[in-house]
Structure formats: structure tokens, C-alpha cells
């Protein structure tokens with residue numbers, strides 16, 4: 032293909048705090064209205080509700096020092112009152128006529144905020160780098176998640192808070208895409224517009240930053256949320272705890288807050304209606320002092336409204352020194368003021384809080400729910416490999432089969448997935464050899480996958496044949512012992528060659544075993560594990576693998592090498608790391624080793640234990656599947672992960688070790704000329720190539736001086752393919768690549784960021800109408816039918832045709848689209864800092880190339896500095912006459928000018944100079 036042709040949400044926002052002295056008056060002034068019901072019914076309901084509310088508030092106030100009364104309120108009175116109201120998670124139900132809570136007067140009129148948290152800042156500009164607190168260091172996942180963001184997180188501190196970090200990390204873990212707005216004290220609330228209607232949920236890291244808004248701002252937010260059906264999750268969390276909590280009436284919201292209390296236990300509210308929780312199982316609780324953990328600081332929220340449902344209760348000390356269960360999380364189903372809210376007085380540190388957060392998302396919008404199914408596949412690697420003394424005996428095999436049967440009662444068809452290296456068969460002691468025989472004798476009771484014959488790391492073998500040979504031996508072994516290895520799945524020792532990709536491994540796998548799925552912990556990096564994901568390459572689906580806390584050397588519950596291992600495993604199983612891994616990942620592939628099934632049989636203890644804990648505390652439906660089906664399920668769930676991202680193996684020590692002994696990243700380019708097409712990029716490539724210290728990529732027989740890796744199908748040829756385009760780097764040399772297709776590519780910026788995060792990027796900005804015409808002429812010269820059959824102005828007007836021919840529409844798009852400079856620049860700036868980007872005036876390149884080359888040498892910091900006056904000569908400048916396209920580009924150019932001003936860059940002369948020679952064209 033020719034290089035030039037590749038395509039490229041009426042709220043009661045004003046209720047006054049009872050504890051400020053004017054509370055009773057306020058309640059008298061509050062009006063209740065049952066929107067949409069007949070008037071007489073409204074009257075009765077209104078009377079009952081008002082009466083109940085007054086009784087409630089009086090009792091609450093009297094009970095401020097009597098925790099027992101509060102207990103009765105939350106545990107007995109509130110639920111009884113609530114029986115009058117149907118509660119449903121069905122979103123249609125939530126739209127039914129509802130109580131509208133209206134306050135009299137303005138909260139802001141006579142109450143001074145006790146905490147100064149006004150909103151202030153406009154939404155973060157799309158291209159400004161995110162605060163470090165939630166920045167993804169890998170560069171692979173931009174704010175995680177699938178599709179367009181449905182969640183908007185409001186951050187109350189510019190640098191982020193601990194709770195903000197916990198929120199964003201959890202969203203990243205469950206792969207929900209989100210945006211963040213920082214809302215600082217002192218400036219107005221960002222204006223919510225149509226673009227915010229895409230959100231289903233607003234998450235506030237500090238509820239008070241919303242409560243302390245002025246009445247008008249809060250009304251604006253409330254109206255927007257109600258109108259657009261947006262729910263709210265809001266945190267009121269203390270950083271530290273004390274025995275005596277601080278009591279506070281929340282401003283404009285019917286909750287009496289007791290802050291900073293030490294909780295000894297969290298449990299799901301016993302008063303909650305049945306079926307309220309989705310993930311959490313009714314009765315779930317967590318004892319926070321059992322293992323000597325620090326007590327958890329919580330905010331107790333005493334609801335002063337019958338329609339605020341306690342979700343979670345915390346066991347906290349009361350003034351009378353009697354520990355009491357009080358609500359630390361509330362659900363507002365939207366029948367108070369039309370806005371659905373979950374208020375959390377707990378952080379996100381433990382399993383119960385995390386799962387409550389999942390349930391909160393589901394309460395607010397069914398589309399924000401993870402599936403309830405949890406798939407678990409347990410690989411048992413290194414079958415036969417372990418040294419004598421720590422292998423499985425025949426008793427261990429029997430125990431494994433029995434454990435498998437018990438697990439099957441909870442996970443239908445649960446089957447251990449065994450990976451073997453036949454070379455080591457019968458290499459143990461007498462009891463262990465009986466174990467080997469028991470394994471092959473029960474082969475049909477397990478799933479199997481072929482490993483390397485002698486557990487060799489494939490990346491140490493240079494060719495496909497080198498890798499095939501040992502694989503074939505293993506396959507032959509499997510045939511001899513009637514082991515079915517046609518499962519289409521395998522793993523590589525130490526993840527070798529899977530990622531970064533060792534091409535011969537993928538070839539050999541396909542040829543010997545017909546591999547269609549594998550798994551690794553290393554993509555894109557081992558840590559942080561919440562960013563682990565899958566990818567597909569050359570027909571093989573690579574699943575992310577999770578960790579279970581067992582390694583080849585963890586053999587006993589207690590040993591000098593691993594003191595306290597049993598306690599650690601118990602913690603992990605009982606709500607800790609392993610429990611949470613499964614709770615937050617719908618599809619789990621765990622790697623264990625043969626040694627974990629011998630000795631103290633830790634693997635059996637761990638998996639039976641975690642399954643039991645999950646069943647006790649959650650409503651998850653536990654399942655299993657063979658790896659290939661699981662891989663299909665994974666990419667059905669996360670289709671956006673199919674395309675790989677290639678990172679620089681040399682930026683990760685682990686990747687260096689499992690990539691390839693004879694490969695280097697030295698040749699990866701330092702700079703890229705991005706385009707766009709027809710702006711003089713070839714001339715610039717040539718000029719740069721004249722410099723003794725600048726080395727460009729090798730030419731291509733098909734795309735000439737361009738590699739076109741990041742923008743198109745070449746990307747799927749892999750990193751090795753890309754590296755072949757670069758000569759060996761001489762000392763002091765700077766290597767650059769030029770592909771004019773990169774600039775307007777939607778995918779290129781993220782891909783370049785993953786592989787070349789520090790690259791310097793050069794963009795040529797020619798008047799866009801000139802670029803468009805040049806592209807048209809180029810297509811004429813190449814005999815493109817649409818260009819030959821239509822004049823330039825006909826091409827430009829093609830959008831006016833009712834049914835423009837495909838070729839014509841495509842030509843128009845390729846003429847016009849790349850010249851929408853601001854759009855494309857903004858995309859690059861989402862991934863790269865402005866300092867990495869040089870914007871060259873394309874007109875200046877034509878008229879004063881020497882000056883441009885000085886600018887480039889400076890930007891690239893290349894030595895020696897060459898006097899290009901001696902190397903190139905300006906051969907005269909052509910002028911062309913265009914105006915038909917000016918109108919089209921006017922808004923884009925205005926956006927570009929504004930962007931350049933924000934970046935404090937001098938705009939190209941053509942952008943500010945209206946005296947260009949522009950005449951009407953045909």
C-alpha cells in the first residue's frame with residue numbers, strides 16, 4: 032500500500048441543623064409533599080410523616096447522651112416506619128411518585144459552616160496531567176475501565192486524599208472507567224453541562240464539600256442529578272479516631288454525625304429490608320479487633336429522616352461506656368428529594384467496605400454492577416518437576432482428589448489444571464514416585480496442559496525448532512500415559528517469552544499444542560496488580576493471572592523460613608488479599624505448584640478456605656471453566672483489552688529477564704516526527720538525516736521512509752518487527768522515526784506512550800487548507816478515481832450530497848480530518864507533557880528551513896550543532912490560492928490558537944496572519 036493512503040440530576044437543599052438552636056423551628060417550617068398522589072392522601076401522609084419526624088428528632092436530641100435510645104431508634108423505630116414505603120432496587124420503581132423533601136429558608140442564611148469546604152475549581156482540563164495520587168504509572172491504562180466513563184469523582188483536595196486514592200484504586204481494580212474533578216475551596220462549582228449527563232454516578236470524597244455549597248450551587252447540583260438520574264456516593268470519613276466522637280448536625284441534610292469513633296466491628300444493618308444487598312450476604316460482619324488490628328475510625332450517621340436506611344452498623348463506644356451498634360453507612364433511595372445517595376462513614380480499607388462500595392454502585396445504577404459470577408481456575412504447575420523430598424506422595428494425590436470433590440460441591444465441575452514436565456517423571460523418592468504414578472493413573476480426573484519437557488525458559492531458546500523439540504518430547508510423554516493435552520492452554524516457566532513476546536514461543540506453542548490461551552502476571556507489569564490485564568497476540572489469548580500467596584517454597588504452615596505463614600494465609604483467605612482478589616475479579620486464574628500439594632498441602636487449605644469464606648460472606652456464584660473457554664469469557668467481558676500494548680522491556684527488570692537474551696532496546700527511537708501528512712515531513716526527515724548525530728529509521732519498500740507502526744496494522748506485527756527498522760546506535764547518536772500517519776491517529780498516542788514514554792515529538796503545522804489541497808493533488812497524482820473525477824471544491828462539498836460515493840466521502844475525510852490540528856494535539860497532550868512536543872510552523876519550514884533546523888537541534892539537544900545554511904538551500908516558495916476550506920477550518924483554527932495560548936507557545940505565522948495569498952479556487 033502506498034504510505035499516503037493508509038487510513039487512518041425539588042430538593043430540600045435548605046434544611047437547617049437542629050443542633051444549632053433553631054432546629055425545632057426549622058422542622059415546623061419543613062414541608063412534605065407526596066408528589067403525584069391525590070390531595071387527601073397527601074394530607075394524611077403529610078401529617079403522619081411530619082408527626083413521626085418531630086417525634087424522631089426529639090428522641091434523637093434526648094438521646095444524644097443515651098446511646099440505648101439511639102439504638103432503639105435505628106434498630107426498631109426506623110424500620111417500623113419504613114414498612115410504609117416499598118423499597119426496590121428496580122430503577123423504574125425508583126421513578127415512582129415519591130416524597131419530596133423541602134426545606135424552608137436557606138441553610139446558608141444563618142448557619143456558619145463548621146468546615147470550610149466550598150467547591151472551587153473548574154473541571155480539570157482534559158489535557159492537564161492527572162494529580163500523582165491517581166496517576167497510572169504504567170501508561171497502559173488511562174483511568175482504567177471499559178468504554179466511556181460513567182463515574183465522576185469529585186476530589187476535595189488538589190493533591191488528593193487517602194480516601195480519594197482508595198476510591199480511584201478500587202475503581203481501577205474493578206476496571207470501571209472514571210473521571211476526576213478537583214473542587215477546591217474558594218471558587219465556584221464547575222458548571223454541569225450536557226457533557227456531564229453521560230455520568231451515572233457522582234462520587235464525593237468529602238460529603239461536606241457538597242453540603243457546604245451555597246443554596247444556589249447546591250440546587251444547581253441537585254437539579255442536575257435529579258434531572259439526569261445521577262446517583263451519589265459520598266464519604267464522610269475520619270482520618271483518625273478517638274473514644275469520644277465529635278457530634279455535629281450535617282448542614283442541610285437530616286443526619287446527626289458522630290465523627291472519629293473507634294469501631295470494633297462492622298456488620299450489615301440488621302434493620303435492612305431483605306434483599307437489599309447484591310454482593311454482600313445478609314448478616315455479614317467483620318470483627319476489627321480479632322487479629323489485633325487497629326480499631327477503625329468511623330463516622331456514625333444517625334438518620335433524622337425515616338427514609339434514610341442504615342446499610343452498615345459499627346460497634347462503637349458510647350458516652351455511657353456501653354458499646355453500641357450505630358449506622359456508619361446510609362442509603363437514601365431517592366424518595367426524599369429525588370436523588371439516590373449512599374453515604375459512607377467508613378473508609379475502603381477492608382473487604383466489607385469494598386463490597387459495600389460495589390453494592391453502592393449497583394444501588395445507584397444497574398449498569399454499574401460487576402457480574403455476580405466468579406470464575407476460578409487453579410493451575411498446578413511444575414508437576415513432576417520438584418526435587419525429591421518436597422514432591423507429592425500418593426497420599427497427597429488422594430487428598431487432592433478428595434479436596435477437588437469437596438470444592439465441586441461449591442464450584443460445579445471444579446478441576447485442578449495440571450501442567451507437567453515429563454522429563455522429571457519418577458525422579459522422587461519411593462513414596463513420591465508412587466505419587467507420580469497416582470497422578471498419571473488418575474489423569475482423567477484432572478485437566479492437563481503441556482509444559483516444557485525440562486522446564487526450560489523458552490526465551491533462552493533462539494529458534495522455533497529449538498523450542499518445538501522439547502515440547503514434542505513432552506507431548507509424546509502425554510500420549511504414553513494417556514494424558515489429554517488438547518486443552519489449547521499452556522503457560523511458560525517464569526512467564527518467559529509470553530510478555531514481552533518471544534516470537535518463537537508463540538510459533539512453537541501453536542505448532543505443537545495448538546495453543547489458544549495462556550496466562551501471565553507480567554502484563555503490562557507485575558505491579559500494581561490492579562492494572563494487570565489481558566491481551567491477544569497472533570491468535571493466542573493471554574489472560575491476566577492472579578496471585579494466591581503460595582510459591583514453590585511455601586510448604587508448611589509454620590517453618591523457620593516462613594514464620595507466621597498460617598496466620599498470613601488465614602488473613603488472606605478470611606477477607607484479606609486472596610478473598611478480595613476473587614471478590615473484585617470476575618475471572619481468576621491462580622498459579623500454584625506441585626509442592627503446594629505435598630508437605631502441609633497448603634493449596635488445598637487455601638482454596639477450600641477462601642471458597643468457604645466467600646460463600647459465608649457474599650452472594651457470589653462460584654464457577655470454573657477450562658482455560659480456553661475462560662479466555663473467551665474474559666475478552667467478551669473486556670473486549671477493549673484485546674489489542675496489546677507494547678512496553679519497553681528494558682524499563683522493567685523482570686521483563687528484561689524473561690524477554691530474550693540477545694535482544695536490546697538500544698535502538699528504540701528517541702524522537703518521532705508525527706506528521707501530519709503533506710506538511711513537509713519528508714523534507715524534514717531528509718534534513719534531519721543530514722546531521723551526523725541523527726539516525727533515522729531504515730526505509731521500507733512499501734511505505735518508503737515511514738515505518739507506520741503505531742498507527743495501523745503493523746502494530747500487531749509486534750515489537751521485534753518494529754525494532755528491525757532501526758540500525759545499531761552509534762555512541763552519541765539520536766535515533767528518530769518519521770511516520771506522518773501518527774499525528775491524527777486515535778490509537779497512536781497511547782501506544783507511543785507505552786513504548787516510548789520519554790520520546791520527543793515533532794509536529795508540523797501547515798495552514799490546514801494548504802495541507803488539504805496538497806493531499807487532494809497527491810491523490811490526483813496517484814490516479815485515485817475520486818480525485819480524478821472530482822474537483823477539489825466538489826470533494827469539499829461532498830457532504831452536501833444525499834448519498835456521497837464511498838471513495839469521495841473518504842477522500843473528503845482524508846483531505847480535511849488531519850487538518851483539525853487542535854483535536855489531534857489535545858489527544859497527544861492527554862498522554863505527553865507539552866515539553867515533549869515541538870510544534871514547527873510548516874510555512875516556516877518552506878520559507879526559512881535553516882531557522883527551523885536550528886530550532887530542532889535545540890529541541891533534540893543534539894551535538895554537534897550543525898550550520899544547516901551550508902547543507903540546504905531554499906529553492907523558492909510556491910504560493911497557492913485557496914479559500915474554499917478556510918470556513919471549514921475556522922473553528923478548529925480558533926481552538927488551536929486558544930490551545931497554543933494555554934501552552935504559551937508562539938502560534939505559527941499563518942494562524943495569526945490573515946494576509947496569506949488566498950483566492951477562490953474551482
Ligand SMILES: Nc1ncnc2c1ncn2[C@@H]1O[C@H](COP(=O)(O)OS(=O)(=O)O)[C@@H](OP(=O)(O)O)[C@H]1O
Pocket residue numbers: 035707708709710711712713714771804805808809873876877880
Ligand atoms: N523543503 C520543504 N519544506 C516544506 N515543505 C516541502 C519542502 N519540500 C517539499 N515540501 C512539500 O511537502 C509536501 C509533502 O509533504 P510530506 O512530505 O509530509 O508528504 S507525505 O505525507 O510524506 O506524503 C509537498 O507539498 P505539495 O507540493 O503541496 O504536494 C512538498 O512540496
